[in-house]
Amino acid sequence: MKNTDRLFGSLELLVLKTLAAGPNHGFGITVHVETVSKGLLHMEEGSLYPALHRLERERLISGEWRQTDNGRRARLYTLTAGGRKRLTENEASWSSVALGIERVLRFV
């Protein structure tokens, strides 16, 4: 995360949010984030995998080896119930943090 990794937990938040739309593999997550942010956010691919494994250890997501549509083997991650709950919490706190920062920046 070039633009956002100064904000704590943003990478995890984006991963959880992306997986909320359906199971996906690491590469799919980077493409999704880039496309949806219209190129504003660019994931640093090397640090995505440690994050995925950390989330899996915390049982927020679960991974499984599958065949992709174009015949490659990839590890697909699915959001668990715990992950869904964590996403809701983090979305709320992120919004308030973002709002707070926005207000500070706007103050002249």
Next chain:
Amino acid sequence: MKHAIEWLRRLFHRDSAWQEEIESHLAMRADWHRQQGIEPDAARTRAARDFGSPLRALEAVRAVHWAPWLDALAQDARHGLRVIRRSPAFSLAAVATLAVGIGASTAVFSVVDLLLFRSLPYPRADRLVSLGFSGPIDTSEFNVGNAYLDWRVHQHASTAMTSMYPGGQCDLGEAPPLRVPCIQVEANFLATLGIIPAAGRDFHPEDDRPGAPKVALLSYPVWQSRFGGDPGAVGKTISLDDAPVRIIGFLPRTFEMPQLGEADVLLAEQLDEGVARAPRSTVFLRTFARLKDGATAETARQQMLPLFTDSVRRYVPPQLQREVGLVVRSLRDRQIHDVKLASWLLFGAVLALVALACANVANLMLARAAARRKELAMRAALGAGRGRLARQMFTESLLLSLAGGAAGCVFAWGLLRAVVAMAPQALPRLSQARMDGRVLLFAIAVSLAAALATGLLPAWERLSAAALAGWHSAGSGRSWARPVLVAAQVAISLVLLTGASLLVRSLWKLESESLGFQPRRVVTATFTLNRQRYNSVEKQDAFYSEVSRSSPVFLESADLP
């Protein structure tokens, strides 16, 4: 054990799965670039650039999985250290016991490793054999000139056969010359062993013809000390026994004679067929061969047997024919022939000593179990699982064993130096024994084995349900481990003590054995006389009588041929 292997297998499997995940990402990214219309090669390069270092990513993934485990380990270690500090007398006794066991076995390993396990300094050394006659004359196999000449031509057992004269000395240099070991070898000697000179060339067949100009290969130490390691010294002339000899090359630093003898100078053998074939010829040789692929010393012996029988019939006097046999054995067996059994025995004895030390410490730990039952019961009540408690105990014995191993290494180092200083010739290669990486690895392996041995049994015992429930059962019939340990200790001690007392008895007999003469006030001395100046028996006799006349020490001197 099975569990441990399964666990390791899963560990490696998991790690390769993490790698595969990263590789699959790179492949998909490359696919994606290709769909944007980039050449396949460029697509792969660009995918790699997008990703950054896959190794660093893999490291980070590993860290995610290992970190909690390492944390637990650190916690266990801290607790273990506290426990150890709380009972210093117990810990000191345990560490000292293990240090003696591990130290002794490490010191012995550093010696027997050279003899039994470490590969010899020749390429494909397992193919090299020593072969020849066994007989009452010599403890090692030897060959006679005319038999060797037959074998060399007619044998099919090996790809190359070579020979050397056993022993030999010459005077190197002038004023004053130095008496050095000087060995005559056949021209194909180094080639058969697979050794290439460090500088210069090997012997040519022409050098080996009787009467050819004398040429020599010098050892690495002589090259360094006399010529400062200068490769330009090849072609220079040196004086050997007051005759000029041209240097054709220098031996590599790691070179060893196959029979472990010393050799500062190698000369061409120049075996004269006429002399060797003459009746009553006394040409004795040592012979070595490189076996064909797939052949063993035993199959080679079978193949050589007809040739040998023929040689015995032709060249061995009838009254001796029954006393000779054919020997073909690996170079290693040749080198350690009379110490092979001793090495294994010594190694076995120190391993028994380690087992004894472990049994002792395990027993100490069991004895302490009573004192710690309350603590364990409390921790179990607070929610620590059996596995967690077992790991805790294992960490304690691991700490003790590693401390014992470290102290043992220091002990082994001292022991090794003492033994080498006291008896450098006691075993072949003893002076080469070092505490190197291999030996340290052995020490670590023994320490880990000791940790398993001393940790698992007490953990098993102490973690019985009764102990964890905190019942103070006075029942003594419950424990099976301590009687078994005590029995093992007594058994091992008995074996070791019996062996040691037999050894002492033999030594005592050797000391008190009558020599058949009065050894008191008798000393022996050896003189090295210049070969040219004292080139006849008369001149040598004159020297000795001069010495005994002029010296007050020599009350009597005996000249033996």
